[in-house]
Amino acid sequence: MTPFSGHPLVVAVVPHQPELVALTAASWSRAAGGAVVYFAYVDPTRFTVEEFPDGTVRHAEIDPDGVDDSWRETQGHIEQSLTQMLGSSGVPWKFRYLAGQPDRALTHLARAVDAAAIVVGTRAPGPSARFREVIEGSVAVQLSxxxxxxxLVVPLSVVDWQTPLWR
Structure with a gap:
């Protein structure tokens, strides 16, 4: 077990994700004495060519004939969102753009930075999310x-447990 105090967190993020995941990680960081938070986006349309000891990776397109630099736009968008959310929070953070299977990429990063835990959000609610989860599986379950x-799984939709399941 890696102690929480003084060890970083790895946090999975996706574009347009609710702020709750990042804010939960920031709160945990403050409670753990200002631990660094590594926010990571895993691009499933790319693959990892080389992994480095600091958790960064060199990645490439799955299609060797394609020239698609849209990943740079995604990276910029996520970093800008994180800067706006956490800019004055005092929480130390870094961003990593990863590639491949999310559970494997996040595990590699956590191992590389000796993270105490991994934080993920649940999928957005709706039938398409449920279908994707059945086909692709849950990243949280795969990680566990x-x-x-x-x-740590951060719920992104509220469930009303006040309504009894039986009547």
């Missing part, structure tokens, strides 16, 4: 089964 760090 394939590495030893705790996984």
């Amino acid at each position: 089964h394939h590495q030893h760090r705790p996984v």
Whole structure:
């Protein structure tokens, strides 16, 4: 087990994700004495060519004949959003653009930076999200089964547990 105090968090982020995931990680960082938060986006349309000891990767397109630099726009958008959310919070953070399967990429980053835990958000509600989860699986579940760090799952939709399930 990696102690929480003084060890970073790895946080999975996606474009246009609700702020709650980043704000939860920032709160945890402050509670853990100002631990660094590594925000990571995993691009499934690219693959990892080389992994580096600091958790960064060199990645490439799956289609070797394609020339698509839209990943740079995605990276810029996410970094800008994080800067706006966390700019004056005092929480130290870094961003990593990863590639491939999310659970494997996040596990590699967590191992590389000796993270205490991994934070992920639930999928956005709706039938298409449920279908994708059935086909692709849940990143949180895959992480919890394939590495030893705790996984904090931040719910992104409210469930009304006040209504009884039976009547």
